[in-house]
Amino acid sequence: SQTIHQWPATLVQPVGSPLSLECTVEGTSNPNLYWYRQAAGRGLQLLFYSVGIGQISSEVPQNLSASRPQDRQFILSSKKLLLSDSGFYLCAWSAPTNEQFFGPGTRLTVL
Amino acid sequence: QKEVEQNSGPLSVPEGAIASLNCTYSDRGSQSFFWYRQYSGKSPELIMSIYSNGDKEDGRFTAQLNKASQYVSLLIRDSQPSDSATYLCAVSGPHSGAGSYQLTFGKGTKLSVIP
Numbered sequence: 001s002q003t004i005h006q007w008p009a010t011l012v013q014p015v016g017s018p019l020s021l022e023c024t025v026e027g028t029s030n031p032n033l034y035w036y037r038q039a040a041g042r043g044l045q046l047l048f049y050s051v052g053i054g055q056i057s058s059e060v061p062q063n064l065s066a067s068r069p070q071d072r073q074f075i076l077s078s079k080k081l082l083l084s085d086s087g088f089y090l091c092a093w094s095a096p097t098n099e100q101f102f103g104p105g106t107r108l109t110v111l
Numbered sequence: 112q113k114e115v116e117q118n119s120g121p122l123s124v125p126e127g128a129i130a131s132l133n134c135t136y137s138d139r140g141s142q143s144f145f146w147y148r149q150y151s152g153k154s155p156e157l158i159m160s161i162y163s164n165g166d167k168e169d170g171r172f173t174a175q176l177n178k179a180s181q182y183v184s185l186l187i188r189d190s191q192p193s194d195s196a197t198y199l200c201a202v203s204g205p206h207s208g209a210g211s212y213q214l215t216f217g218k219g220t221k222l223s224v225i226p
Contacts, residue, residue, distance in 0.1 A: 042218065043115075043199075043216045043217060043218040043219070044155070044199070044201075044214075044216040046213060046214070049213070059213070088154075090154055090155070098143055098203055098214075099145065099157055099160055100145075100157070100201075100214055101157060102147075102154040102155050102156070103154060104153075104154050105153075105154045
């Protein structure tokens with residue numbers, strides 16, 4: 001069966017510091033991968049999606065970036081965090097059926 | 112701008128009753144429809160998918176889709192306190208092409224099942 005991992009589970013970072021969140025999927029090959037953010041009182045916002053290694057599509061202009069160095073690894077990064085980057089970051093994967101399955105998430109607080 | 116609308120609730124139902132959750136969407140080209148359950152502090156969990164008009168039943172859950180009215184609903188029969196969570200409706204575009212990768216989520220309806 002498929003498993004998706006995210007780390008860290010929680011993170012507190014100062015404004016202006018860098019960010020790196022990692023997501024890995026087990027038990028499937030060539031998945032579509034997604035990064036979402038869920039801010040307090042707001043819905044899930046798609047940030048990036050990837051259909052293959054090195055292929056990244058951005059949905060929202062922001063100071064975040066994503067990379068997919070391996071088939072089952074997806075990384076979310078920032079060079080300088082803003083207060084508005086606080087939120088619950090969720091990685092998801094899907095097969096061609098387009099059902100998406102979420103990882104456990106990373107709760108980021110920027111102070 | 113694709114939109115998915117849900118009543119934010121909270122929706123309170125007594126234990127054993129039927130909970131009815133509703134969702135409308137703006138994009139007539141939408142083809143796939145999903146319901147996710149999200150417990151407080153946890154990530155969303157897929158509970159139902161529906162792709163064609165009508166009803167789809169899975170245990171105590173029934174999803175209903177009416178594409179002409181751009182309306183999706185989720186019924187939970189014999190509601191249990193463990194069903195208390197926020198339910199997210201999600202909609203995606205065509206079955207192929209870039210749009211098929213994008214899910215647009217509603218903000219969710221908070222359900223509270225009272226023992």
